[in-house]
Amino acid sequence: MLRETLDNGIVRYRFETLDQKDMVHAILTRLGGVSRGPFATLNLGHTVGDDLEAVEENHRRVFAALGLRRDRVVSPYQVHSANVRWVSDAHAGTVQPATDGLITDTPGLVILFRFADCVPVLLFDRAHRAIGLVHAGWRGAAKGIVTAAVRAFVRHIGSRPEELWAGIGPAIGPCCYRVGSDVARAVARACPADVPIAHRRDGGVYLDLPGAVRAQLVASGVGEVETSGICTACHTGEWFSHRAERGRTGRFGVVMMLQ
Template identity: 40%
Template sequence: MNIIEHNQNGLVYLAADGFEAAGGVAHGFSTRLGGVSDGIYTSLNLGMNRGDDPDKVKENYRRFCAAIGADLKGVVCASQVHGDTVRPVTTADLGIGLDEGEPWQADGLVTDIPGVVLTVFTADCLPILLYDPVRRVVGAVHAGWRGTALGIVTRAVERMVDCYGCDRLDILAAIGPGISKCCFETHEDVPNAMTESMGASALHCIQVLPTGKFHVDLKALNAKRLEGAGLAPEHIAVSADCTSCLPEKYWSHRYTHGQRGSQAAMIALL
């Protein structure tokens, strides 16, 4: 399974070909290309609380949802706190859209309700989308290094199995664009957190630098988490794009020192 790039009238986004082949789902990972924002937010900023003009952000949402085939009125998101809480979205949550504050904290969302557009926001952290085309269940995960160490993507798979009866071998996963090993330079706290959580299996995803710092491969660590959760390796797609390497294409918190917009990753059952 692969991550492929689409250009819809100048709006560039990424999608998993395996999701598209399975059908029945709308999904996409945004870039910063194809929106109407300007200044430091040029152009497709989907961050609602970054200081951008709200009307321009709403237009960006309209364009992105139209490009991927999702219903803007169905958008549901959460307050992301770099934890491992995964929340099932129910009919009681419908109507939580862009004009309301997120009523709960979670870094993962799962649902089996058609039309609900699960949404997570990133600007170096990893967006991970999950889809079971058999049981018709979707998930969206925000995984920074803390969430990776906590195993949030594993929690999301477990929620899909426990709440909706998914078979792990039916679940497809797409790890979207985020900071890659080449640019994610850290102190020892990050690799320590990974080895404490995942043991020696994390070591091949960590490189010691001559400076005494480390390069950490969050994409490989989350792919390993997904395989450990029971997913078939061929059902896991990983974007090669590094948000920090490609600042003209993606928002990167590290590259811009926080002066930025946000990407969004969305998924919805049709």
């Protein structure tokens, strides 16, 4: 992944594969905003207890740094579901209810999601010039959010899974994500049986959530999958982590837009 610093010290990461595809995409860190305390500094979450004026200023900074229009943004109200929606010009400026995946082929429509350990999945259809974003926590992975997103590409624009590219962004890794056995089993049931997605260590079970998402993408036929390899819980200097910060933290943003 490529790392760069924008105006006001905002830091974004990019997948090099997407750099020449006439699109804007940014995996933002927690750096470059005005929020304080556990939300320092570029918190984009409105529902985490942060000062809302600070959150709005953070959004203003992000859109200015990326050259995006706020009135063209569509976001989901993320609920750890397997719900995926197709969005277009008619949805600009809206929040889509109970949704964890958005896809579009509309140029200029900005998709914005928020994360703090769950897996960001960026999707791109080379042939049809369509993009998608997915929020995959363990519940969403167990419910099949990744497969649902691939099927939505096929259903809405006739995508061929082998022509899709997927990027797995920063998320909590197997080094840090200790879970109950029931959680590991639920995710494992939604993955190919021959792919290990958890291991035991120090008397506990540790889930490889990015690995599970990757396995689901491959099983869905996605032709190319890249992984950031960044653990949010290991690197709280750059990323918000719900687990590492015991639930009192902000949300970093991931943005995609076709030009």
